[in-house]
Amino acid sequence: MARKTGSHSDITGPRVRAAALRLFARHGYAAVSMRQIAAEVGVQAGALYLYTPDKQTLLFDLMQGHMQELLAALAHLPPAPPVAALNQFARFHIRFHLDRPESVFIAYMELRNLEPANFTAIEALRRRYEAALEAILHAGVAEGVFTLPDTKLATLALIAMLTGVTNWYREGGRLGRDEVEAIYAAMALRAAGVIPPA
Amino acid sequence: MARKTGSHSDITGPRVRAAALRLFARHGYAAVSMRQIAAEVGVQAGALYLYTPDKQTLLFDLMQGHMQELLAALAHLPPAPPVAALNQFARFHIRFHLDRPESVFIAYMELRNLEPANFTAIEALRRRYEAALEAILHAGVAEGVFTLPDTKLATLALIAMLTGVTNWYREGGRLGRDEVEAIYAAMALRAAGVIPPA
DNA sequence: GCTTGAACTGAACACACGTTCAGATACCAT
DNA sequence: ATGGTATCTGAACGTGTGTTCAGTTCAAGC
Structure with a gap:
């Protein structure tokens, strides 16, 4: 070909x-x-x-490509202690998602249009991403720097909050990328129970 | 008929x-x-x-009905000072959405399948709901009990976080409704900068 | 018992769907 | 110039779409 x-x-x-x-x-x-x-x-x-080969594969390839890019980019983040790691993760997540609003939309909305086998494959990639965040939260709780009654639940809540940015962010709007990134990261840290420096 | x-x-x-x-x-x-x-x-x-009259109206009526129910239920919440109001709002939002996972799904995913006029109508209802939360946040910032650099952005972030619960909550799972409600409300308060009582 | 009318069927309408494939086209190496 | 091959067209396939409507069914009101 x-x-x-x-x-x-x-x-x-x-x-x-x-x-x-x-x-x-x-x-x-x-x-x-x-x-x-x-x-x-x-x-x-x-x-x-x-x-x-067909329309379904076109969708699957788009979603799989997106998730693999996401995981590859995540793997390039340097290790860090929990608070810095959460801050870094939040900013990374916002940045990555704001750069690809269309892929993000598809990855979250078209899951139900995947045939069962394809769905399972994408779900597995998604869980790997979530596991990375949960590991950070878990470490932070163990060290006593995060206050979270349930890390699994907090993982999902934080990802939902951060991903939500793609629903309203528009290029050239009131706030720039960096500002949005900073504000969301601060909210994520506070939600995890980190009291910011005065 | x-x-x-x-x-x-x-x-x-x-x-x-x-x-x-x-x-x-x-x-x-x-x-x-x-x-x-x-x-x-x-x-x-x-x-x-x-x-x-047609398929499109069927969709629109479902979405409009859902949003009207939501606003009607919201109107029944008693007035309260900002911290209590945010706590109350978060718990209400979780409860209401967990009770109607299918309507919620449709209301958030099928917006793009609405004809322009119908879309505008639903958007207006959504903005009324968001305005209620923003009013709480705004009042809290004015009183100095919330720490939020941007209430508009915080409104959207909090709603995204709270609504995300419908993506994973399953009846009969590890956590009950009340526990989920409490955990999410606590995270919402912290995200708004409220330091919880020790 | 007859009339009325709402509830519903079953067939049809014109069109759009995903997919296939024989044939035309255009460019490559020889 | 010739043969080969990747690229693409245009028509066709069977099936499904939203919607309409003449006609059937059946229970209630007189």
Whole structure:
């Protein structure tokens, strides 16, 4: 399919994924037709099947790619003591999600449109991400720097809060990325029971 | 359409809405057909049009009904000073949302499937709800009992955190409703900068 | 017992869906 | 120039879509 020298398909493949990402995020997987995606790419519907075996796989690949990017980026964070680690995690999460609002939308909203086997695979990646945060919270509780009655529950609450930023953040709005990052990180730390320096 | 004495349609109407609620929540609006809804009710597809002018209105009515219920219930909360009010709001929000996981799912996920006019109407109701929380936060900041750099942003962050509970809570799980309610309310207060009594 | 009318069926409407595939096209190495 | 191959078209496939409507059913009101 792909050749050594730059051929057409090296261009079209990514364009198909980009168009699918945009359209799925905007209208939802079920509401987008293969013909719409093809039109966005500037091609007939049949040509899409040179780049994906079917529509379901197109969705799955987008979600899997997103989660793998997320986990890869997470792995690059340097180790740190709990309070610094939570602060770092919160800022990382906000930054990463604000950079990819469409992927985030799909990853959280289209889970139910995955076939069971695909769902299981994505769920596993999600749990690995959550486990990273829970490890930080657990360590902080053990050291006595966090006040949390239940780390599992706090993990989910914090991720929901941080991810929520993608629901309202708009480029060029009242607050810049850095400010939003700082405010959310501070709220996350406080929610974990850290009393900030006066 | 409806008669004084109990006739069939007094039964079928609610059953249509209930079936649509269940199916839309599970599979998404776009992925559910009128024939599936009809089958769930035990009727042919054509009969649904005795109870709704079209599929879009069915969705809109479900969402509008949910938001109106939410606002009506909110209005019954007694006035209170900021800290007590935030605690009360958090517990109310959790309780209300845990009682209607399907409506919540639809209200947050199917916004993009609303026609523009319907979307505007639902958005307005949502903003009224958010305004109630922001008023509490604002009052608390004014009194000096909350530490929040930005009440608008905190409003959205807190609602995202609290609503997230519906993503994982399952009846008969490790924690009961009351425990979840208490833990989330405590986290919300701390996130707002309230230092809990030792 | 007859009439009325709401509740519902079953077939049909025009259109859109995901997917397949024979054939046209255009570019590559030889 | 020729053969080969990756790319893409355009039409077709069977199935499903939301919605309409003439006709059937059946219970209540007179």
